[in-house]
Each structure stands twice: as C-alpha cells, then as structure tokens.
Amino acid sequence: MLKDDIIKLLIREAISARKNAYAPYSKYLVGAALIVPSGRIYTGCNIENSSYGLTNCAERTAIFKAVSEGQRHVDAIAIVGAPLDVGLESEDLEASQEDFDYAYPCGACRQVMAEFLPDSKDIDIIVAKSESDYRVLKLEDMLPYTFELV
Ligand code: THU
DSSP: OOHHHHHHHHHHHHHHHHTTOBOTTTOEEEEEEEEOTTSOEEEEEOBOOSSGGGOBOHHHHHHHHHHHTTOOOOSEEEEEEEEGGGOSSHHHHHHOOOOOOOOOOOHHHHHHHHHHSTTOOSOEEEEEEETTEEEEEOHHHHSOSOOOOO
C-alpha cells in the first residue's frame, strides 16, 4: 500500500475508534490507530476515570492492545482528537469551524511509543483533524534524548 493510502486508512480507523472514547470528564474524544509490519491494524480510544489520574490515552490503549496480542513493533500510528461537540463522523470533523489543535501525544505516550516504534524511518506519527488535515511527525523530533536502560 502507498504511504498516502496508509496515512488515510489509519486516520479513518482513528476517527472510527474515537467514537468509543469514554471521556465524560474532559469531553475531549481521542481515537488512535496503528499498523504493525504484518499490515494488521489496532485501534484505541481514551478511557477516563473519576479519579482522573487513571485515565488512559488513546495511543497507549492501541499500543497496549497490540503488544498484549504479541506485537512488538509499530510502524505508524494516527491520532485524532477533538472536543465532543465537534461531532463523531468524518464529515463533522471535516466541516468543523471550531478552533481546536491537533492532539499531540502526551509525554507518557511518547515514552511508550519510544519502546515500540524504535528506528522508524518512514511514517511514524500522524496527528490529524480529518482525512485531509493532518501532520506527519517523527518520534525522534518529539522525544529527543529518550530514556533507555542500555
Ligand atoms: N488524550 C489522549 O487520549 N491522547 C492524547 O494525545 C492527549 C490527551 C486524552 C486524555 C484525556 O482523556 C483527554 O484526552 C483530555 O486530556
């Protein structure tokens, strides 16, 4: 599959996963979709908790799902985050006039990504508002001097 096709596919999957976000406290819904070398896709959403600190971000949900099913390498991950009132469908995100920024991964998620997206030279991290509005980022730019045990 072409790079652009993979990007758009991952964004579509992330938009779909965003519909499952459990975010009654922030009302900010996030979906993530990642692809592993076999071509399989795993998705995740943010899952909040009344004790706020237990919240799990969409990226980590997707990564932990993949790793818990035996995957050890992520080729690329797309993240779509927007307030609930923007809407759930692709068309809502596309048409939104609301001024929201891309959902850049938090520091904890960047460190978890560093574990499973090492030495990625191709697509890496896609932050998207819609299928037509996205940025492609490199993990090494987002998390320089990553902590490593060895
Ligand atoms: N969140 C994510 O799921 N991923 C990000 O990249 C940034 C933040 C979630 C956590 C929380 O449920 C909500 O967005 C607001 O911070």
